Amino acid sequence: MNFVEIKGLTKKFGKFTALNNIDLSMNPGEIYGFIGPNGAGKSTTIRVLLGMLKPTSGQVTIMNKDAWKDAVEIHKRVSYVPGEANLWPNLTGGEVIDLFLSIRGNSSQKKRDELIELFDLDPSKKCRAYSKGNRQKIALISAFASESDLYILDEPTSGLDPLMERIFQECVLNVKKQGKSVLLSSHILSEVEKLCDRVAIIREGQIIEKGTLDEMRHLTRTKVTVSTRKTLDGIENIKGIHNIAQSSNHLEFQADTEEIGKIISYLSTFEILKLECSPPTLEDLFMRHYEGNHSSKGDK
Amino acid sequence: MNGTGKLIKLLVRQNALKITIWIISIVATTVSVAFAYGDVYKTKEELYGFALTMDNPAMKAMLGPGYDVEKYNLGAALATEMLLFTAIAIIIMNILFVSSSTRKDEEEGRLEMIRALPTGRLSYLMASGIKILMLNLLLSILTGIGLGLVGLEGVTWESSFLYGAILGATGLCFAGLTSFFAQLSDTSRGTSSLSFGALIVFYIFRAIGDVSLEGLALISPLGWTVRTGVFVDNEWWPVLALIVTGVIFAGLALYLNIKRDINVGILPTRSGRERALWYLKTSLGLTWKLERNSIIVWTLGIFLMSAAFGAILGDLETYFSDMEYLQAFLPQGDETDMTQRFITMLIQIMSIFTAIPAVLTILRLKKDEKLGLMENFYSRALSRNKVMSSHTIIAFLSTIIMQGSIGLGLYLTSIGVMEQNLVLGNTMVEVFIYLPAIWVIIGLSLLFVGTWSKGSSLVWLYIVFTFIVLYLGNLLDFPQWLNDLSTFNHIPEISQDLINWTPVYALSALALFLGFVGFTGYNKRDIQ
Numbered sequence: 097m098n099f100v101e102i103k104g105l106t107k108k109f110g111k112f113t114a115l116n117n118i119d120l121s122m123n124p125g126e127i128y129g130f131i132g133p134n135g136a137g138k139s140t141t142i143r144v145l146l147g148m149l150k151p152t153s154g155q156v157t158i159m160n161k162d163a164w165k166d167a168v169e170i171h172k173r174v175s176y177v178p179g180e181a182n183l184w185p186n187l188t189g190g191e192v193i194d195l196f197l198s199i200r201g202n203s204s205q206k207k208r209d210e211l212i213e214l215f216d217l218d219p220s221k222k223c224r225a226y227s228k229g230n231r232q233k234i235a236l237i238s239a240f241a242s243e244s245d246l247y248i249l250d251e252p253t254s255g256l257d258p259l260m261e262r263i264f265q266e267c268v269l270n271v272k273k274q275g276k277s278v279l280l281s282s283h284i285l286s287e288v289e290k291l292c293d294r295v296a297i298i299r300e301g302q303i304i305e306k307g308t309l310d311e312m313r314h315l316t317r318t319k320v321t322v323s324t325r326k327t328l329d330g331i332e333n334i335k336g337i338h339n340i341a342q343s344s345n346h347l348e349f350q351a352d353t354e355e356i357g358k359i360i361s362y363l364s365t366f367e368i369l370k371l372e373c374s375p376p377t378l379e380d381l382f383m384r385h386y387e388g389n390h391s392s393k394g395d396k
Numbered sequence: 397m398n399g400t401g402k403l404i405k406l407l408v409r410q411n412a413l414k415i416t417i418w419i420i421s422i423v424a425t426t427v428s429v430a431f432a433y434g435d436v437y438k439t440k441e442e443l444y445g446f447a448l449t450m451d452n453p454a455m456k457a458m459l460g461p462g463y464d465v466e467k468y469n470l471g472a473a474l475a476t477e478m479l480l481f482t483a484i485a486i487i488i489m490n491i492l493f494v495s496s497s498t499r500k501d502e503e504e505g506r507l508e509m510i511r512a513l514p515t516g517r518l519s520y521l522m523a524s525g526i527k528i529l530m531l532n533l534l535l536s537i538l539t540g541i542g543l544g545l546v547g548l549e550g551v552t553w554e555s556s557f558l559y560g561a562i563l564g565a566t567g568l569c570f571a572g573l574t575s576f577f578a579q580l581s582d583t584s585r586g587t588s589s590l591s592f593g594a595l596i597v598f599y600i601f602r603a604i605g606d607v608s609l610e611g612l613a614l615i616s617p618l619g620w621t622v623r624t625g626v627f628v629d630n631e632w633w634p635v636l637a638l639i640v641t642g643v644i645f646a647g648l649a650l651y652l653n654i655k656r657d658i659n660v661g662i663l664p665t666r667s668g669r670e671r672a673l674w675y676l677k678t679s680l681g682l683t684w685k686l687e688r689n690s691i692i693v694w695t696l697g698i699f700l701m702s703a704a705f706g707a708i709l710g711d712l713e714t715y716f717s718d719m720e721y722l723q724a725f726l727p728q729g730d731e732t733d734m735t736q737r738f739i740t741m742l743i744q745i746m747s748i749f750t751a752i753p754a755v756l757t758i759l760r761l762k763k764d765e766k767l768g769l770m771e772n773f774y775s776r777a778l779s780r781n782k783v784m785s786s787h788t789i790i791a792f793l794s795t796i797i798m799q800g801s802i803g804l805g806l807y808l809t810s811i812g813v814m815e816q817n818l819v820l821g822n823t824m825v826e827v828f829i830y831l832p833a834i835w836v837i838i839g840l841s842l843l844f845v846g847t848w849s850k851g852s853s854l855v856w857l858y859i860v861f862t863f864i865v866l867y868l869g870n871l872l873d874f875p876q877w878l879n880d881l882s883t884f885n886h887i888p889e890i891s892q893d894l895i896n897w898t899p900v901y902a903l904s905a906l907a908l909f910l911g912f913v914g915f916t917g918y919n920k921r922d923i924q
Contacts, residue, residue, distance in 0.1 A: 143771075143923075146771075146774065146775050147774065148771060148774050148775070148922065148923040149922045149923070150920070150921075150922055167774070167779075168777050168778065168779045169777075171775065171776050171777040171778075172777045174775075176771075176775035176776070178768075178771060178775070180768065182767055182768035182769050182771075182772070183769070183772070184682075184686065184769065185503075185583065186583070186686075187668075187676075187682075187685070188668035188669055188670070190668075190669060190670040190671050190672065191668065191669060191671070191672040191676055192672075194671055194672035194676070194677055195672055195676060195677055195682060196772065196776065198672075198677035198678065199677075199678075199679070199773070199776045199777060199778050200776050200777060201777060219670045219671075220667045220668055220669065220670045221667065221668070222668055224503070224582075224583075248775075
């Protein structure tokens with residue numbers, strides 16, 4: 097059994113199928129990225145993991161316990177940060193953090209105070225007076241001040257400034273160093289790219305891609321920029337080359353990753369002056385699926 | 397003031413269903429009661445009998461100064477029994493509508509979006525004011541037409557419209573007051589608490605004023621409401637006074653609204669604690685902290701009202717023993733019986749009030765779920781049973797505290813003023829015996845939250861229903877099964893020597909059962 101195991105999860109709200117046969121597994125000690133467009137089912141999956149929604153069918157376990165039935169038991173070892181921290185308007189930030197830590201158990205006062213300092217939060221203000229970013233800090237402080245084995249973070253940095261985002265990333269790497277696991281759902285792809293070991297992409301309630309970033313890159317195209325001494329010609333006929341764009345002194349195209357060797361040897365016959373190959377960013381991967389989404393909709 | 401017209405349309409569309417329900421239920425109740433009167437009091441003697449039972453300090457404290465017995469007609473009977481309570485219902489409607497379309501929309505960020513559009517700074521407040529003006533006007537006119545069409549003896553078209561106008565004017569007065577409070581407080585909860593507080597204080601002023609100190613009644617808007625002598629003297633000045641007061645407060649609200657920034661109130665907010673006190677660190681402590689102010693205010697209000705009625709029990713006793721000829725009109729009466737019957741009715745009405753903060757506490761489960769607050773609990777190591785129990789425990793305790801304060805209020809102020817003093821123990825039993833009826837309503841709320849949370853507002857409808865059964869059930873000649881749907885109808889009268897405890901146990905068991913189903917459902921369903 098894996099640390100987190102989702103098998104054949106389907107969740108329906110009435111006639112609407114929010115999640116369709118999802119499979120996902122996480123190993124202990126890994127940071128797992130979870131990305132997808134708005135409304136794809138990320139938060140629904142997370143709410144099933146947290147035992148707030150009951151699966152229509154399928155099996156969801158965390159640390160070998162059933163996510164729905166043993167929710168309370170599981171949550172003693174889980175920290176969660178929602179994308180939008182909804183708090184009681186008439187309690188202060190400090191009061192809310194203390195409440196959360198005491199419900200959670202095994203958390204340290206010292207850590208709490210350090211994190212409040214680190215995230216630069218004024219805990220004496222009432223929650224209604226906090227900005228979105230400051231409310232988010234409260235959720236982050238409560239999560240990282242308690243001792244957990246799994247951190248479930250649902251777009252945790254929405255509303256944070258870049259400085260705070262960096263502190264957040266340090267916190268995540270810090271818990272990873274201690275061998276903890278993190279499920280990170282995010283729209284900030286550079287963040288996922290920087291932190292995550294493995295990634296799953298969800299679209300319209302289905303997982304359409306998962307694996308390590310390297311594996312996923314393999315399936316896609318590399319961007320190549322080249323300039324040569326001799327005039328490049330005949331390149332349109334080479335297998336695996338797409339989207340050629342000519343500019344004054346160089347040529348740009350996309351190359352299928354598995355054909356890259358043959359392409360380079362063809363290019364070298366024209367005396368290469370400069371050659372840049374950049375692997376696809378997560379954004380490219382994501383956009384490709386996202387655009388695919390649009391065209392498939394157009395087909396219907 | 398740019399865009400006010402469009403904003404009015406928006407506000408009306410947003411509240412269309414609520415507006416319709418309020419208007420229909422208020423107008424329908426008034427008209428159907430008026431209709432029933434024609435059948436109930438067929439002869440002059442019967443009508444005078446009713447007039448005499450109403451002409452005593454207790455009824456004056458509860459319902460207003462009433463009419464001279466000689467001038468009584470059917471309209472007067474209607475106004476005595478219905479006017480003040482209908483006005484209070486309309487006041488509650490106004491407070492709810494105004495606080496929601498002013499402070500609540502501001503608190504929840506909707507006003508910000510509106511202000512960012514090319515609308516004037518005062519447009520939204522003006523729009524909500526005009527909406528409430530139209531609502532009260534419509535209510536006045538429909539009530540006037542309805543009563544005029546029923547055509548009771550002594551009811552002219554002018555007096556029918558006056559009756560409607562008093563109701564609408566009272567509503568407007570409190571709408572103005574609420575919009576003023578919306579500028580002072582920075583939350584919608586604070587706004588409605590201040591407004592309901594003012595309502596209770598004004599009611600108590602009027603009650604004391606109508607019994608013994610008229611000056612006090614004259615500084616209360618509710619005192620004006622009951623001083624038109626509608627259907628007999630038809631005075632219009634109170635209508636004018638109510639409208640002018642409403643307009644003054646609305647003007648103050650507009651003035652303060654220009655002066656202040658968005659999202660702040662005029663009353664200062666203090667900076668809070670950096671750390672939570674020990675009791676706040678559990679879900680029970682949190683529920684208590686969230687409900688504390690509301691429970692304290694309700695307890696205080698209900699205590700003061702009971703105390704005010706306790707204070708006039710002496711007058712009532714003297715009155716009944718003096719008026720020997722009154723006995724002729726009463727079916728089975730010696731004077732202790734009359735006083736006792738009044739006390740019982742009072743306790744019944746107050747017990748319905750007790751249910752309100754308890755239901756609010758339970759329905760917070762649903763409200764907070766909608767606000768996304770529940771995921772703070774359920775993503776942590778808290779079970780649904782624990783969270784729901786916290787609310788149930790606080791609701792349960794609040795019913796005991798509030799019933800206790802009814803008994804204590806009645807008892808404390810009645811000492812010394814009565815010939816035959818109340819016995820504290822008996823009074824307490826008489827008050828607490830209503831607890832199971834209230835618990836069933838708590839159980840019902842739990843059932844809704846657990847199994848069908850969308851429908852949970854129906855609990856309020858049920859509470860209104862129990863009130864109608866209690867107050868108008870006999871008059872409207874409801875069938876027995878309909879009366880029996882009200883839990884309060886099953887509580888035995890304690891004045892009898894032998895109390896039949898079976899229904900008390902049965903209601904408690906029913907409450908437990910409903911609660912149990914609610915808990916089970918809550919454990920099984922999705923949390924939004």
